[in-house]
Amino acid sequence: GVDDTRDLLENVQYLPSQGRFKVYLIDEVHMFSKSSFNALLKTLEEPPPHVKFLLATTDPHKLPVTVLSRCLQFHLKALPRRMIFARLAQVLTAENVAFDEAALQLLARAAEGSVRDALSLLDQAIAYGQGRVMEDEVGAMLGLTSEARLRALVAALVAQDAPALFAAMSQLAQGAPDYAEVLAELLQLFHALAVQQLMPEADAELFEASPALVAEFATQVSPDAVQLLYQIALHGRRDLPLAPSPRLGLEMTMMRMLAFAPQAETGAPQAEAVVPAQAASPASMARTPVPTAPRVQEVDARPAQVSSRSAPQAAIQAALQAAGVAPRASKPAEKPAVVSPPVMNQPVMSEPSADDSHRPPIEPAPVQPEAVKPLGDWHSVLLRLGLKGMALQLAENLELVAQEGDKITLRCPASHASVRSSVSEKALAAALGKQLGLNAAVRLQFVEGVPEQATPAQLRQQAQDARQQQALDSLRNDPLVRTLEDKYAARLLEDTVRPLDEN
Structure with missing residues (x-):
């Protein structure tokens, strides 16, 4: 309030009893009233030489512009979860409080990079667990779905087992969960699966889901199925307020995942993938196979055709195609194309002439296989x-x-x-x-x-690293940068340097 601010300003003029400076740390300063800011403004503009003010806030946009213009701003980055985890473990060890690592992982994840929020949650967890910090109590306090129940839901989806899926949802409903939070945890798991599949060496810091669940299902769900499941869960969470009840909304979302799951391909070879370059044409169907250079057999490459012929005629045509004999053209007025004879040559009946007895037999020209050019680099x-x-x-x-x-x-x-x-x-x-x-x-x-x-990805990464190093060297050797470093003790933040786009 204004009175507290005035009391603070009255004590500012006195020198410190110990040390060189008086340091005033005001947390959540955005909660000050307008009158308090006005009372503090004059002191901030011309503070005594022995006074330092530290104003901390999570909402700097709520501070008046007049206050911001008189302060040197430092934007603190969120701490990684492993550092928050280590700090919580250090505090609990010093206080002789029993805990397990899984519970601290949940607290570090819920803190979202803030040590203060992590310590506040830790106090609540100690009170909730009656002097212990365990995974089940922390998960219940945070309103999270247990890892076992989440595993049961995803395992039923992967196995396409509808009864097991409904049994898992019934067991989940016994705990009266927040169904929107359940869908949010599924979204986090699907995101982690997609990251793990694209970058197997990715750091666990990128995952909002349990690393154990990610390692278990990363090899069981295909990448395209992960993308589909994520999109369905995202739409289900958006439409959850429109459902008659949150439980029905979750059940319909899970059933939608079952209904639109991609069908697994059966009978496909594991080591080779055969893909036709283009659909088969009638001319290619009539081509005679060459034993010396066999063509790769294309399965289900011909589009389905609907014919108006009668059943006996269709059977005869199918038998001729299976034997390698091209069917006759349907238009008698057109000149038939010359087709290489099939493997079982049929004799051609014609009247002999006087010159035919001295001519050698005409051998059919073999069909040459298509020349394949080398790929190169x-x-x-x-x-x-x-x-x-x-x-x-x-x-x-x-x-x-x-x-x-x-x-x-x-x-x-x-x-x-x-x-x-x-x-x-x-x-x-x-x-x-x-x-x-x-x-x-x-x-x-x-x-x-x-x-x-080196693969193309490795070559591209090497080129990016070279451009990044070139940009750093250019800035380090820049005369203006060196002048700023020498005169004003400036420091080049190398993590923020990015090379210019070549385009």
Whole structure:
């Protein structure tokens, strides 16, 4: 209040009894009234030489502009969770309070980078747990869903088990949870799964979910399914106030996740991905197979056709296609195309002439396989493929090992094995087939191991590091920067330096 501010200002004029300075620390200064700020303004403008004011606030925009203009502002960064965890453990050890590490992880996560909030939550947790700080009590105090119940929900989603999912939700409802918070924890888990799949070596500081759950489900859910589940949970949380009850809103969201879950592909080869470069045409269906250079068989590549022929005629046409014989053209007026004879050659009946007895038999010209040009440098090939998304992420971390015709062997490091999926492999195979100019399927074979040469992702990172170092060296050697450092004891914040865009 104004009276407390006036009492403070009356004592400001006296010299300190110990030390050189009097330091006044005012916490949450944005709670001052307008009259209090006006009373303090004159002293802030011309403070005595033995007085220092420290004004702390979490809402600096609420301070008057006249006060902000007279202060030197320091924006404190949020502390990482591991530092808050270490501080809480130190306090509890000094106070001889029993605790477990999982409970401190929950408190450090709820503090959101503030040690003061963490200590306040720690006091509440000690009172709630009657002198102990345990995971179950802290989770109940914070209104969080237990890890076991969250695991049961996600495990039922992964297994596509509807009865198990409803059993898990019924058990969850017994604790009368905040259903919006349940969806928020699912969103945090799906986000952590996506980060773990894209960057397996990512720090646990990036995760808002339990690291144990992330490690358990990162290999069980495909990346595209994680993105779909996240989007459904996000929409479910947005629409939760519109549901008849929060529980019904959660149940409908979970059932939507089951209904729209991507179907698992069965029978697909694990080591190779075969993708047709383009749909089969009637001319390619009539081409005679060459035993010396067999073409890759394309399964389900032909689009379904609806025919008006009768059943016997359709069966005859299907048998002719299976035997490798092209059906006759439907328009008799057009000149039929010359087609190479099938493997089982049929004799052609014609009247012999006088010159035919001396002519050698005419051998059919063999169908030459398509020439496949070599790919060359993998980094330059990647620039021409035009990939995006997960396919680009996969291709940037691969190394070209060998190329045998339309079969390409690529080495994928184990750290990026989670990026591989059927969608990304098909997109990569289709782009390579287009780049090679093939009309047939392109086969990709993946082998695991450490790349012997730098991958495109590593080359890009090396280039970024070189540009960053060049920018730092340029600033360090800049005459103006050196003058500021020498005269005003300025310090270059190297973490904030970013190289200029080349464009």
